[in-house]
Amino acid sequence: xxxxxxxxxxxxxxxxxxxxxxxxxxxxxxxxxxxxxxxxxxxxxxxxxxxxxxxxxxxxxxxxxxxxxxxxxxxxxxxxxxxxxxxxxxxxxxxxxxxxxxxxxxxxxxxxxxxxxxxxxxxxxxxxxxxxxxxxxxxxxxxxxxxxxxxxxxxxxxxxxxxxxxxxxxxxxxxxxxxxxxxxxxxxxxxxxxxxxxxxxxxxxxxxxxxxxxxxxx
Amino acid sequence: xxxxxxxxxxxxxxxxxxxxxxxxxxxxxxxxxxxxxxxxxxxxxxxxxxxxxxxxxxxxxxxxxxxxxxxxxxxxxxxxxxxxxxxxxxxxxxxxxxxxxxxxxxxxxxxxxxxxxxxxxxxxxxxxxxxxxxxxxxxxxxxxxxxxxxxxxxxxxxxxxxxxxxxxxxxxxxxxxxxxxxxxxxxxxxxxxxxxxxxxxxxxxxxxxxxxxxxxxxxxxxxxxxxxxxxxxxxxxxxxxxxxxxxxxxxxxxxxxxxxxxxxxxxxxxxxxxxxxxxxxxxxxxxxxxxxxxxxxxxxxxxxxxxxxxxxxxxxxxxxxxxxxxxxxxxxxxxxxxxxxxxxxxxxxxxxxxxxxxxxxxxxxxxxxxxxxxxxxxxxxxxxxxxxxxxxxxxxxxxxxxxxxxxxxxxxxxxxxxxxxxxxxxxxxxxxxxxxxxxxxxxxxxxxxxxxxxxxxxxxxxxxxxxxxxxxxxxxxxxxxxxxxxxxxxxxxxxxxxxxxxx
Numbered sequence: 001x002x003x004x005x006x007x008x009x010x011x012x013x014x015x016x017x018x019x020x021x022x023x024x025x026x027x028x029x030x031x032x033x034x035x036x037x038x039x040x041x042x043x044x045x046x047x048x049x050x051x052x053x054x055x056x057x058x059x060x061x062x063x064x065x066x067x068x069x070x071x072x073x074x075x076x077x078x079x080x081x082x083x084x085x086x087x088x089x090x091x092x093x094x095x096x097x098x099x100x101x102x103x104x105x106x107x108x109x110x111x112x113x114x115x116x117x118x119x120x121x122x123x124x125x126x127x128x129x130x131x132x133x134x135x136x137x138x139x140x141x142x143x144x145x146x147x148x149x150x151x152x153x154x155x156x157x158x159x160x161x162x163x164x165x166x167x168x169x170x171x172x173x174x175x176x177x178x179x180x181x182x183x184x185x186x187x188x189x190x191x192x193x194x195x196x197x198x199x200x201x202x203x204x205x206x207x208x209x210x211x212x213x214x215x216x217x218x
Numbered sequence: 219x220x221x222x223x224x225x226x227x228x229x230x231x232x233x234x235x236x237x238x239x240x241x242x243x244x245x246x247x248x249x250x251x252x253x254x255x256x257x258x259x260x261x262x263x264x265x266x267x268x269x270x271x272x273x274x275x276x277x278x279x280x281x282x283x284x285x286x287x288x289x290x291x292x293x294x295x296x297x298x299x300x301x302x303x304x305x306x307x308x309x310x311x312x313x314x315x316x317x318x319x320x321x322x323x324x325x326x327x328x329x330x331x332x333x334x335x336x337x338x339x340x341x342x343x344x345x346x347x348x349x350x351x352x353x354x355x356x357x358x359x360x361x362x363x364x365x366x367x368x369x370x371x372x373x374x375x376x377x378x379x380x381x382x383x384x385x386x387x388x389x390x391x392x393x394x395x396x397x398x399x400x401x402x403x404x405x406x407x408x409x410x411x412x413x414x415x416x417x418x419x420x421x422x423x424x425x426x427x428x429x430x431x432x433x434x435x436x437x438x439x440x441x442x443x444x445x446x447x448x449x450x451x452x453x454x455x456x457x458x459x460x461x462x463x464x465x466x467x468x469x470x471x472x473x474x475x476x477x478x479x480x481x482x483x484x485x486x487x488x489x490x491x492x493x494x495x496x497x498x499x500x501x502x503x504x505x506x507x508x509x510x511x512x513x514x515x516x517x518x519x520x521x522x523x524x525x526x527x528x529x530x531x532x533x534x535x536x537x538x539x540x541x542x543x544x545x546x547x548x549x550x551x552x553x554x555x556x557x558x559x560x561x562x563x564x565x566x567x568x569x570x571x572x573x574x575x576x577x578x579x580x581x582x583x584x585x586x587x588x589x590x591x592x593x594x595x596x597x598x599x600x601x602x603x604x605x606x607x608x609x610x611x612x613x614x615x616x617x618x619x620x621x622x623x624x625x626x627x628x629x630x631x632x633x634x635x636x637x638x639x640x641x642x643x644x645x646x647x648x649x650x651x652x653x654x655x656x657x658x659x660x661x662x663x664x665x666x667x668x669x670x671x672x673x674x675x676x677x678x679x680x681x682x683x684x685x686x687x688x689x690x691x692x693x694x695x696x697x698x699x700x701x702x703x704x705x706x707x708x709x710x711x712x713x714x715x716x717x718x719x720x721x
Binding site for chain 1: 256257659662664665667668669671672675
């Protein structure tokens with residue numbers, strides 16, 4: 001473990017793969033092909049990007065000007081808020097992988113995750129300066145913020161699309177189709193999970209009431 | 219094993235505590251007066267008004283008890299109660315702040331062609347010249363009397379071809395301007411207010427509400443047959459329930475009839491301020507719609523939106539709406555921010571069973587309850603006085619005094635949003651932009667914050683212009699110089715002359 005941390009070669013590779021995300025941003029088709037096929041991306045870099053995304057999203061709550069984001073702190077649950085990014089991401093990765101494997105997709109689960117994380121780069125990259133910028137504008141200039149914020153999201157969405165096409169070696173039409181299918185798969189999974197949890201809670205409630213009944217009789 | 223069980227029980231106990239503690243906190247009783255904060259949460263507030271006294275028929279010394287009184291009007295130091303059920307009007311004076319004294323009971327008048335008594339009178343107004351205007355609903359007329367009760371004039375059904383000839387004119391509420399023009403509401407007339415010139419001539423309808431309908435109803439109507447359409451409700455303007463003419467001659471009109479959903483999403487106005495042309499000039503800059511209570515669910519047996527039965531406006535443009543549904547009073551300032559809300563349904567002093575009319579004398583409020591047959595006198599508290607003072611000083615341009623008053627308000631109630639915004643606005647006028655920004659930020663007032671910030675930014679740039687110019691110059695010139703230096707160096711290297719020598 002300690003050896004890995006002090007290994008200079010490892011660090012250099014990490015930095016290279018992290019910097020490679022910027023190349024992916026500007027050259028999506030080339031970049032995402034090389035990401036898996038030339039092994040120029042690493043899991044560590046993907047995790048870092050995801051961590052940065054979550055971190056920026058949390059920082060935004062506090063440091064964006066109140067003109068744009070008003071937070072009802074009393075009701076805010078930080079873990080739920082983090083889960084609101086991680087949970088859809090997990091659903092997307094699993095759903096996309098599950099579907100594409102059945103239809104000649106070349107990407108593996110880890111690769112889908114890595115490519116998706118690499119595609120998130122525009123979010124921290126645009127949102128962080130935007131967060132600082134928001135404190136220097138008035139309501140009349142609020143449109144700038146809204147437009148840039150929207151660009152960061154659309155950019156990331158487009159990158160995800162390109163990334164999926166490249167790692168699965170799909171044509172553009174097929175990528176679009178499977179993106180839509182993956183979204184449906186996410187919905188189905190949410191439905192099943194909700195069903196599952198409500199069943200479990202019903203089951204638990206049953207045994208609790210059974211226990212109560214027993215206690216009353218004794 | 220046993221230890222594990224106890225630990226489990228202990229953790230359960232903690233969970234139960236966590237679950238129960240906020241619940242018991244939420245169950246605490248609310249204060250009498252409240253406001254809505256930026257989030258729309260109810261915030262307890264100190265009382266702006268307290269009940270000074272409740273006057274019943276006995277307190278007033280009436281030999282015949284009041285019977286479903288409908289109207290209450292203040293004119294200078296005089297107070298009129300329209301005792302509808304007994305077909306009379308009671309004029310009162312206020313010899314001391316705490317007492318009301320019956321001056322005379324008006325149940326008939328001298329002269330006139332029709333009956334010289336009233337039938338179901340609903341409202342009275344007094345003009346600046348001291349003439350009395352009475353809505354004589356049962357006799358289908360408005361009677362104008364002089365102060366000695368001599369008949370002067372009467373206003374009858376408007377001679378307008380658009381009105382159904384069979385419609386009986388039933389005036390309910392009226393307002394009189396300084397030139398003695400009469401504006402009145404009548405049941406069955408939804409074209410707005412009926413306007414009469416001073417000579418009694420009908421001169422048109424003013425201030426009808428714009429017709430609202432929702433898209434689904436419109437669609438249904440498109441596909442309905444002629445017979446079905448006849449069964450459906452027509453899209454007509456809503457009728458006003460009451461009007462009040464303020465000190466500037468603008469008419470506040472209230473209504474409670476629109477659909478609850480329309481009120482909630484702001485597509486129907488329940489309060490309007492009409493100018494002479496009949497257009498709505500009410501300022502709605504507040505964070506919430508001017509609809510009284512924001513929450514319309516069932517509570518204590520009452521549900522639905524606030525039903526504004528009457529409105530009155532102080533000389534500082536704060537207007538108070540009377541909610542017949544929950545028996546509450548809602549005060550709004552000239553920008554449409556809620557200043558206070560208080561009251562409720564009940565039998566205690568300060569609570570109502572069916573309030574119908576409100577008017578003010580100075581800053582004192584009189585509220586008439588139809589079922590209790592009583593007049594409640596509210597007097598302003600220290601807190602309310604400070605709020606009024608702060609607003610008045612601001613309007614007069616005494617920003618420092620206004621700030622001082624708002625600070626006192628804030629000391630009494632740290633949850634009072636208007637105090638923060640008031641201090642901010644006062645500081646803004648005193649050109650203390652940085653401080654003002656902080657106050658606006660606390661209460662999420664982005665418009666005012668932006669105003670202050672714009673000035674602050676300008677000031678900052680002006681103060682630091684030298685530094686800014688220097689930084690820009692350095693950023694531009696330094697690379698230029700470096701580039702030029704390199705170019706020259708390059709030129710030297712590759713120049714023909716030197717090459718010759720090198721060889």
